[in-house]
Amino acid sequence: MKIVFMGTPDFSVPILKKVNEIYGVDLVVTQPDKIVGRKKVITSSPVKNMAKELGIEVFQPIKIRKDYQRILDVKPDIIITAAYGQIIPKVLLDTPKYKAINVHGSLLPKHRGGAPIQRSLMNGDEYTGITIMYMGVKMDAGDIIEQDKLKIESSDTKDSLFEKLSIMGTDLLMKTLPRIFAEEVKPLSQNQDEVTYSNNILREEEKINWGNNVEVIDRHIRAFYNEPGMFTSIDDRTLKVYQGKIHQCNNFEKNHEKDANGKIIKLFDDGIGVKVNNGVYIITEVQLVGKKRMNVKDFLNGAGRNLITVGKVFK
Structure with a gap:
């Protein structure tokens, strides 16, 4: 069996490892190395790092729609993608005997696009999940082969959901591949009336809107956890x-109903209490630009001592 695997972030790594362990992978396709941070360090994708560890050849086209001959040279029986990050040209979809399939982090047809996990959190969805699907020319529009559902917990962040769904995607793919190879699957077309889109995160979405309800702010911060994180400003x-x-505490919130949204109304032992549209949100972990990331207790004892005071307003 000739297999080409296409993926880029941490989400894709367990899937690559398991496919290689069970079937063997002949070629890994991932996004080009990027320059990261102030020190401009050239950084490889997590999938590239794992492929090198496993001794698998890596191909990194800048634009796969123009540069795909190396993949055709493999003569793959199947192409497996998981969060690759580029639209795959039709010639690649048509070449393999068992077609090209995708491990997608949502319950399609909901959340087509590049940020399904983040936006499921932002939207307050009760469930998310994994879809194994045949790939089509249109993004995430192919027929559904198999799905599995996951409840979103109130404590879940982007990172925790990525980890859970990566494991779920690996397990579901391993159950599905034997049926694909045996030509036993009965794919279903997506219901066009239920299609929603989850486009990549925009820079302006990273700014906290203190005029939102507290539940919305909480969901957004969990959806942006670790990378890229959300931001606000105070004293420029x-x-x-x-x-x-x-x-x-409802009584506490009622006492501050007339305060401006974004106003610091109390410094707690573990956080900064901020008035928002319908309550109070407590910030517990922060980072001043150019400083270390830290919990609020340490921050208020250091760099934030004079910056964060009751009565000031976050913008």
Whole structure:
């Protein structure tokens, strides 16, 4: 069996490892190396790093729609993709005997696009999941082979969902591949009336809107956890916000109903209490630009001592 695997982020790594363990992978296709951070370090994708560890050849086309001959040279029986990051040309979809399939991090037809996991959190979805699908010319529009559902917990962040869905995707793919190779699957067309899109995250979405409801702010911060993180500003300084929680005391919230959204109304032992549209949000982990990321207790004892005071307003 000749297999080409296409993927880029951490989400794809367990899937690659398991496919290689069970079937063997002949070629890994991933995004080009990127220059990261202030020190401009050339950084490989997690999938490339794993492929090198496993001794698999890596192909990194800048634009796969123009540069795909190396994949055709393999003469793959199947192409397996998982969060690759580029639209795959039709010639590649038509070549393999068992076609090209995708491990997608949503319950299609909901959340087609590049940020399904983040946007399922942002939207307050009760469930997310994995879809194994045949790939088509249109993004995430192919026929569904198999699905599995996962409940989103109130404590889930982008990272925790990525990890859970990566494991779920690996397990579901391993159950599905034997049926694909035996030509026993009965794919279903997607219901066009239920299609929604989850486009990549925009820079302007990373800024906290303190005028939102506390539940919306909490979901957004969990959806942006670790990378890229959300941000706000105070005294013309940018503050990254990585974690927080909803304040649960209703009486306390009622006493501050007339305060401006974004106003710091109390400094707690473990966080900064901020007035929002319908309550109070407590910031618990932050980073001033140019400083270390830290919990709020340490921050208020250091760089934030004079910057964060009751009565100031985040913008």
